[in-house]
Amino acid sequence: MIRLLLADDQALVRGALAALLDLETDLEVVAQVGRGDEVLDAARGAAADVALLDVEMPGLDGIAAAGALREHLPTCRSLIVTTFGRPGYLRRALDAGTSGFVVKDTPAERLADAVRRVHAGLRAVDPDLAVASLAVGASPLTERERHVLALAADGGTVAQLAGEVFLSEGTVRNYLSAAIGKTGARTRAEAVRVAQENGWL
Known part of the structure; x- marks a missing residue:
């Protein structure tokens, strides 16, 4: 069983994701939080294997939360699941140590597959976003x-x-x-x- 933490500041979205993922026989949502600064403690407390993180959350954004997980709880992999499919977010997320990046309108079966890939130590990146990220290039800002x-x-x-x-x-x-x-x-x-x-x- 793959143990999941969901982090999204919109309760309705969290609930919908939890309902979809709980339909999978090998996935179990063990924790839900609405703030990025609650992710690390919740992942530790629930012994989560994969954290599904929104980008824009209060307290700490999902990319920073992914970095905190990589540094302090490397056994919990992170997957960004966001409405904001912006190329620069993808690059920053990968730099922060996330294993995957998908947008919220991804079909349920592809989301579940992304979770499994991330749990297995593989990457799971939305292909359209990957192409856009290559086209835009890295951020020119220091x-x-x-x-x-x-x-x-x-x-x-x-x-x-x-x-x-x-x-x-x-x-x-x-x-x-x-x-x-x-x-x-x-x-x-x-x-x-x-x-x-x-x-x-």
Whole structure:
């Protein structure tokens, strides 16, 4: 029996996934959480074999949660199951140590097969997303540029951003300027949009 943890901030989605997966004779949902920062403890407590993680969750996103599992509980493999099939998310997820990445409209039998592949130590990646990821390429942003641009997505002045990241205003301006240039945008807001659409944030 493959023991599963489901992590998604939408209870309805979690319930639907649990119902579908529990129909499989070799799969058992042993834990469900609605926040990314609850994943590690829940996986430990339930002795989960595979964690199915949404990307966008409160507390910690699914990609960061996958990284925490890889570091602290490597016996539990992770599979990203998300609405947001963005190429940059796939690359970041694989870098964080996930074994698979599928979108939520994947047919139930393919999702179950992805879980089995991940449990067996194989990769399970949505083929269309893999092709899109290759076409888009890696994120051009450095980690600092990505961090500053992600904070800029919530608005705020350069002074406010500088205060949040403990950098000078000039340095923050430089990071924002570099991010704008690398995304081919004309404004900070457009750079945020481009980066979000590509899954770089």
